[in-house]
Amino acid sequence: MIACEEHGLSDLTGSNAEQAAEHNRAVVLQAIYRNAPISRTELAQQAGLTKQAITRIVDRLLDEGLVMEARRRQGQRGQPAIELEIDPEGVYAIGANIDRDHLTVIAMDATGTVRGRIHHEKRFILPDEFSALMEDAISSFSRRRIVDEARLAGIGLAIPDWLGEIPVIGRPTSYSQWNDFEVRKTLETMTSHPVFIDNDANCAAMGELEYGLGTEISSFFYILANACLGGGLILNGRQHQGTTGLNGEVGWLPILTDEGPAAGQIRPLGEQFSLFLLYDHLARHGIQASKPADLLKLDSQGNQLISRWLRQISLKLAEAILHIGLIVDPAAIVIGGRFPVKLMDELVVYLHEALADYGTELPSLHRAVSSEDAAALGAATMPLAHAFNLSSAQSIQLTRVPLTSS
Incomplete structure (x- = not known):
């Protein structure tokens, strides 16, 4: 969306001048946030505003302490342009x-x-x-x-x-x-x-989206593997909430289970894959683990148990990813959460192997960058x-x- 003071307000139908000014301020602030360091001339080009309008808006942002003049750009002809950045201590x-x-x-x-x-x-x-x-x-x-x-x-x-x-x-x-x-x-x-x-x-x-792979991928489905399982959908750089705000509840996807008393039954994916379920799996084999750090301190027997469990889970997750890919068609599937990075990387390897068996084009698969604290x-x-x-x-x-x- 481009706001332009001198070229009309087609994207703000019904808006008054004050609303238009706030919108233009938001557009300029976004451009600085996304593209800093950036000069006033570059801001005018990106926002579609006159240099005079940019000057007014930037002066206001400087007064508010949200933006700062960082440095002069060297190596160009004429007066070096002053670059603008978000002031880290502005908010x-x-x-x-x-x-x-x-x-x-x-x-x-x-x-x-x-x-x-x-x-x-x-x-x-x-x-x-x-x-x-x-x-x-x-x-x-x-x-x-x-x-x-x-x-x-x-x-x-x-x-x-x-x-x-x-x-x-x-x-x-x-x-x-x-x-x-x-x-x-x-x-x-x-x-x-x-x-x-x-x-x-x-x-x-x-x-x-803000601090991880979203800087390169604008549409993805995020699978959050914590104590329980959840999901979120990002489309074109925006969070898709759904009509009731409950989009992405991947934990409720019905998936066939192939082990235990429920083998052969259709059960929600969230009842088959989570941190708590991994802890329980280890406990049934006499190995105690109650927090993510414990999973990195196991002996070879414990590591083998985890690897076998992850490989089995990858088959179920692959089925879920297939469904997500066919229905939503995101550019990527991102898996994050409180699983240790080492285990998440191992799971992604198994998932790539499982997905290859489907022989169809699917979204790319990635381990989340900002895994542990992504929700915060x-x-x-x-x-x-x-x-x-x-x-x-x-x-x-x-x-x-x-x-x-x-």
Whole structure:
């Protein structure tokens, strides 16, 4: 979408001048965000605006502290052009990811650099403890001056749907407290800044779009393999929410199982592939593992068990990828999550072998770049997009799902 002050507002039908000005500001800010360092002349060419309009908008962004003049470009004739960049300290965001086995909270600056990270590796954190840990993390970032409170854009939370309902292995009865917990209301008592909430797989896909393979691939399906299984869809650089916000629920895909008491039955993929299911598989063979780091400390017997399990899982995942490819036709399938990178790479190798047997053209397959903290990164992206007002331009898409519980 190109905004142009002097050539009409065909893409803003019904908009008034103030809305048009905000849109043009968003377009210019997006261009700097995506293409920095960039000169004013280049901005005018990309945005389709006059140099005078660019000057007004850039001056405003400089006054707001969102943009800075970085350097003069050397080696060209005439007066060297001044290059513009996003000011890293112009705005901050906090992103959090709560799941059945961890809570991760990060502080991010305006350029997407993680300034601080607080991680709790703990099973089945209850709402009251979550609230206390979140409040402590927010306070810690401010107290240690990792985040400038006056420039905090807001807090984003990545949280699985049906967090207290899905019967995962080891779930305590008390975990159903999440069903009636007012997540948004609780977070809003901790801050005067906006609160944004979305599904963890959607956030992970956004994190990969902004800080991973999304810089090269604009359409992909993201498979998130954590305590449970989820998915998110990115189309043409934008997150596809679906009518109800539940797009990408790959864990519910019906897949034939070939082992155990349910062999020969059709069961959801999420009941066959997840971190918790791998831990359970090892436990049934006398090997204890309860967190991702444990999977890297096993002996040869444990490693062989994992390899066999991954190879079996690759056949089921390959079937799911085939369905996704035929229905959605994304450019790529990206697999990420809390599985150790070593294991994820091994799984991708097996998947390539399994997919080759189908003999049909399928999306390319990749291990996610921003695997472990992808959901928290995506959660922090939401308030950044809000602060930059980028939702009206071709840019980070603002997602704000009105969840009160999961």
